[in-house]
Amino acid sequence: MSIISQLNRPAIFLICGIIIFFVAIVCVFFMVRAYRAGKAIGMDTTKMKRAVTSSATFAILPSIGILLGVIALSGSLGTPLPWLRLSVIGALHYETQVAEAAAEAVGLPGLSGTFMTAEAFTTIALLMSVCIMWGMVFSVFANKRYLKRLSSPKKGGGNGGAMGFGDTAMTAMFIGLVSAYIGSYIGSLVSGNGLFTFTGSWLPIAVVIVAGIVMAVFIWLAEKKNAAWVENFSIAGSMIVAMAAAVALGKFI
Amino acid sequence: MNEQEKNLQFEKYNNRTHFYGRLASIITLVMLIAAPFVMGAVLGAMPNMAAFGKGFLAIGIVWFVSCIAEYLIYTPMLGAGGGYLAFITGNLINMKIPCAVNARDIVGAKSGTPENEIISTLSIATASLVTILVLAVGVVLLIPLQPVLQTPALQPAFDNVVPALFGAMAYKYYRKNMKTAIWPLLVMSVLFILVPSLTGSTSFMIIPSGAIAIGIAYMRYRKNQKGAQ
Structure with missing residues (x-):
């Protein structure tokens, strides 16, 4: 089995x-x-x-x-x-x-x-x-207290600045995460079989590029063609198309 | 019903919501943590705790921080009932939050009111049930397709799930943050080229890569703040 x-x-x-x-x-x-x-x-x-x-x-x-x-x-x-x-x-x-x-x-x-x-x-x-x-x-541990605190009247000024960077920091963290993985695909291609031999697999990078292009099309449709509903499929749709491309491109390896 | 009676009634409902929410969360947590061990008993292979510890140190910390941020940001939007349900059922950014906001807008409920709390709970419970139903039907339909999905010709597709995800996410996150993204991407590429053995520890490399990205984002944020002043 x-x-x-x-x-x-x-x-x-x-x-x-x-x-x-x-x-x-x-x-x-x-x-x-x-x-x-x-x-x-x-x-x-x-x-x-x-x-x-x-x-x-x-x-x-x-x-x-x-x-x-x-x-x-x-x-x-x-x-x-x-x-x-x-x-x-x-x-x-x-x-x-x-x-x-x-x-x-x-x-x-x-x-x-x-x-x-x-x-x-x-x-x-x-x-x-x-x-x-x-x-x-x-x-479990904080919901009741946190919501109570939010509903009570605020003293003094808010912390809008810190929250503003919190949002940016979240995005930056994901950028770092994605960059580490894409960097590893580039490293594997260039030095995977020995320093600067360029004989590693190029398939993951090709898949990254296809997924990026499909995502760009989804975003273009959502933003320029007023088809906001396509955003529901953007990540999964880009993945499926890029994975299908991996099957097609895999035949050339 | 006058305003005072209404508030009293709602307060009673809300207190019970915290009790049931906590209870449901604890039971779900216990079941989710027990499930891998029960599966291990069925498959004859328990989880490897050394590998678990190593994996948790590598990736768990990143998600711990991310979960704190999500909790602090989304709980005020969802209220008590909606919050418990959303954190139990997941898919917050791609479904629950926009769904609850959409329902609130359609009904015209204002933030922080009992109406908003009720609508948010109804919305998230409904969305979760729809997802559970769609996935259950989809999984039943998937069973006869399993032999097709396991053919060797399709293996390159399943071996490249992660590059497919990161390609899509890269475009989404990079396009408006190219000045932040270029540095971690460049540094990581050079590191992996010069030290190819690091590819076996990519998840550890997320920490320095994330630190570079956050550092650059902070410098740009400070610069923009000063420019605005």
């Missing part, structure tokens, strides 16, 4: 399915409570129903984009784990980065079904869970 077939065993589906089912029940519970509370405080039920229908229609397109992410990761991690991660807590760009770093940490050459082992898989699954759980942890 291949490793991917093992990772797709019904028992693994069941483990992930139970967690997803629990989260679905939590969502229904919160929804019913919010609706009842809205009615109790005299909110217009038509408005609440509009919020539900508009959110349902809004969520369909991004959900299909997220499904493409499950497909993208299923070749290296099987289907159940990406299904769980992208249904609960995760997001496509987080999960792929953490899975790649985790694969590296367990000694795999990269996130790939070819090199995956059962031990590497369970270690990657644990790292994915622990690395991206902090939002939930902070919610």
Whole structure:
């Protein structure tokens, strides 16, 4: 039995399915409570129903984009784990980065079904869970106090400057992260088989370029052609096209 | 119902929301951390804790900082119920935040009001359920496709998931920040060319690369602030 077939065993589906089912029940519970509370405080039920229908229609397109992410990761991690991660807590760009770093940490050459082992898989699954759980942890310990503090009247001036750079710092951190990986692809091409031999694989760089071009087209459509809805597919769509290009370009290696 | 009764009713609802939110978050956390070990029992291979520690030091710290920033920024937008649900279900930037803001705009709820709290919770719960449903249907449809997805011809696609992601993200982040991006990209490329063995520790290199990017971004931010004054 291949490793991917093992990772797709019904028992693994069941483990992930139970967690997803629990989260679905939590969502229904919160929804019913919010609706009842809205009615109790005299909110217009038509408005609440509009919020539900508009959110349902809004969520369909991004959900299909997220499904493409499950497909993208299923070749290296099987289907159940990406299904769980992208249904609960995760997001496509987080999960792929953490899975790649985790694969590296367990000694795999990269996130790939070819090199995956059962031990590497369970270690990657644990790292994915622990690395991206902090939002939930902070919610448990700080939500009540934080929201209370926000709703209380402010003393003195705000801290707009610090928040302003906080946003810039987040972007800069992602730029640093992306640069480290792209730099590694360039380094592998130039010196992967010996200093300045230029005999390493050029496929990852070609994939980066194709994904960048497709993303540029998505952004152009969203910004210049007023097709904001395409943004829902921008990351997953760029990835799928670039991965298809890898299949085509791989024939030339 | 007068304003005082309404506030009292809402306060009661909100206090229970914190209780249920905490409970749901703790149960989800326990299940998420236990799942790899249960999968390990099924597959006959438990997680390698040494590799886990190494991986956590490399990548966990970066995401810890990112999670703090996300928590501080998004919680005030989502309120109590919406916040707990959004952090449990994820996909904040690409779905939950725009979805909640959209619902709030359609309904005309104002920030910080009980109405906003209710609408935000309804919106995020609905969006999460739609995602769970779409993914469940998609995964069922994917099962018969597994033999096709595992053919050797498609392996280059799955071996290049990460470059595909970073290519897309690079364009998104670089295009408006080229002056910040050029330096970490240049420094990292030169480092990886001169010390090719570093490719095995790329995730560690995120730290110096991120530090360079943040340092340059800060200098440019200060310069812009002074220019504005």
